[in-house]
Amino acid sequence: MADYLPSAAVQMTDETFRLLRDFIYEHSGIYFSDNKKSQLENRLSLRLRANNLPDFDKYYYMLKYDPQASKELRALFDSVTTNETSFFRSPPQIQAFQEKALPEIMERRAEKGEKILRLWSAGCSTGDEPYTMGIVIKEILSEKIKEWDIKIFASDISEKALKSARASTYNEYTLRSVPPEIKTKYFTQSGSQFTVCDEIRMLVELQYLNFNDTKRVKLMRGFDIIFCRNVLIYFDDDAKKRFVAQLYDNLNPGGYLFIGHSESLHNISRAFKLVHFPGALGYKKE
Amino acid sequence: MERPILEIIKNIEEIPTLPMVAMEVMTLSKSPDVSIKAISECIHRDPPLAAKVLKLANSAFYRRGTQEIDTLHRAILMMGLNEIINITTSVSVLSVLGTRDKGGESLRIKFWDHCVATGLIARHVDKKIRMKAQGREFVGGLLHDIGKIIFDEFFHEKFMEAHALSIQRKCSMFEAEKEVLGTTHMEVGHFIAQKWGLPPYIADINLYHHQPGNAKFKDITSLISIANLLAKAKELSCGGDSVSFVLKDQEAWHILRKMGYSMDVLDIERITFEIEDIGEEVKTYLSAVSEEPVAEGANG
Numbered sequence: 292m293a294d295y296l297p298s299a300a301v302q303m304t305d306e307t308f309r310l311l312r313d314f315i316y317e318h319s320g321i322y323f324s325d326n327k328k329s330q331l332e333n334r335l336s337l338r339l340r341a342n343n344l345p346d347f348d349k350y351y352y353m354l355k356y357d358p359q360a361s362k363e364l365r366a367l368f369d370s371v372t373t374n375e376t377s378f379f380r381s382p383p384q385i386q387a388f389q390e391k392a393l394p395e396i397m398e399r400r401a402e403k404g405e406k407i408l409r410l411w412s413a414g415c416s417t418g419d420e421p422y423t424m425g426i427v428i429k430e431i432l433s434e435k436i437k438e439w440d441i442k443i444f445a446s447d448i449s450e451k452a453l454k455s456a457r458a459s460t461y462n463e464y465t466l467r468s469v470p471p472e473i474k475t476k477y478f479t480q481s482g483s484q485f486t487v488c489d490e491i492r493m494l495v496e497l498q499y500l501n502f503n504d505t506k507r508v509k510l511m512r513g514f515d516i517i518f519c520r521n522v523l524i525y526f527d528d529d530a531k532k533r534f535v536a537q538l539y540d541n542l543n544p545g546g547y548l549f550i551g552h553s554e555s556l557h558n559i560s561r562a563f564k565l566v567h568f569p570g571a572l573g574y575k576k577e
Numbered sequence: 578m579e580r581p582i583l584e585i586i587k588n589i590e591e592i593p594t595l596p597m598v599a600m601e602v603m604t605l606s607k608s609p610d611v612s613i614k615a616i617s618e619c620i621h622r623d624p625p626l627a628a629k630v631l632k633l634a635n636s637a638f639y640r641r642g643t644q645e646i647d648t649l650h651r652a653i654l655m656m657g658l659n660e661i662i663n664i665t666t667s668v669s670v671l672s673v674l675g676t677r678d679k680g681g682e683s684l685r686i687k688f689w690d691h692c693v694a695t696g697l698i699a700r701h702v703d704k705k706i707r708m709k710a711q712g713r714e715f716v717g718g719l720l721h722d723i724g725k726i727i728f729d730e731f732f733h734e735k736f737m738e739a740h741a742l743s744i745q746r747k748c749s750m751f752e753a754e755k756e757v758l759g760t761t762h763m764e765v766g767h768f769i770a771q772k773w774g775l776p777p778y779i780a781d782i783n784l785y786h787h788q789p790g791n792a793k794f795k796d797i798t799s800l801i802s803i804a805n806l807l808a809k810a811k812e813l814s815c816g817g818d819s820v821s822f823v824l825k826d827q828e829a830w831h832i833l834r835k836m837g838y839s840m841d842v843l844d845i846e847r848i849t850f851e852i853e854d855i856g857e858e859v860k861t862y863l864s865a866v867s868e869e870p871v872a873e874g875a876n877g
Binding site: 326383553557564572 | 847
């Protein structure tokens, strides 16, 4: 078989983009909007090369009709989600968390005289997400944070990622979306490295957790907000349904689940109420 | 009790009127046996209007084939009478109200961004639920908030005050308007739509897009109500209210469901993602309607 040249130059036609986009959405719940065409093209060009294919039509055909396609699907998911985590990732989601979901839950809790908050960063990777959650809470409550009992559980299946999360030291690039005043306030700089300050680290409890370990996942109870972004893509439909049903049980009534931006629970769960926030979606347990 | 500002608006002589020809086209369109010839001849009596209609018919926004549409007659054949009437309505209203920013703190551009987005989203949802509103959903979305433009034009300071109040209180624009201006953009929009002889569904949408249950044209008003919310969630909004909502809990949603539209199987997430980059299309439409018409295009 001919060894094709690196496919960076191979263009994806609009029609093939739509076919692949729909295929990916159907199989993962992740949606590539029209303006993400070049992103998808870049990411999948590596898959073309790996499979020695001349163009995206052939790649689509392989995904659709090749008996080995399920293996390739995994590789595809990996390549479309290799976007590293970062602080304040997907700002509209963080804004929805900060301005809508958290205040709503805090108000209800405060009214009942239970100043307790339990959050879970499920699939926390190197810790950027749970620390972001901590910073947001501190920004909302300021000194009143002392009146609250707050815990952010952060779990991942990768020991390596958890080790980085424990070190809680990051480079400039990971902090690119962090507003300068937040950076000064919550990080200690040492050369080109930034370490999360103790008052935020204390809010976060890191732990190893495999989502297949149903017994342990069941024990994760009483959460007000769960972030589980870009995790579901690695499960097949049945596993997704089971896991999302479990996350529903893990939440308190009135609690919110946030999944990745452009990820969908359509066909996965009807238990939640889909809430539209400005520029972001959230799933509410009633 | 009289509502002072609505009464003032009713008596403002400077409130512009639609071009005579546009009003005639709308009257003609109400007749069940209206002909292509009659509409085409009527539009031709206003060459700048005819040129604008042709320009829009040829824009990236509407154009379907590769061939240029050089006469109104051809435009009607290719796009259908309804669509040409829709375009005429939109172009006339937009030219009277003005789409250019007035500078300073004016919200004019944001306002039109929101209205075009609402029209586009309505068109998208119309396709999904197969309402087949035949372009009326786009015009309805585009013109659902004309009361706000009238406020901005004639009561600019008070309108800005209402806008600031809605941000401060985190309340809807119409609540703030009611407090500051004593009336709402819905009432004013309804009055203007009637005064201009716009199709009754547009007047209805103006009055009831926040309470579609009261509308006569319940289907299209509900559709616009939903599109309006989705446009706001895309942060294409000119109000101060930063909304969050559950689509399935909306009155409009229940109305459409009751009317037999397949709301239960609708993939709302997907629709939300699909309209994510609607901003580009909004720009395309606005630049197509805002450009100066080429006069010779009208001689068809």
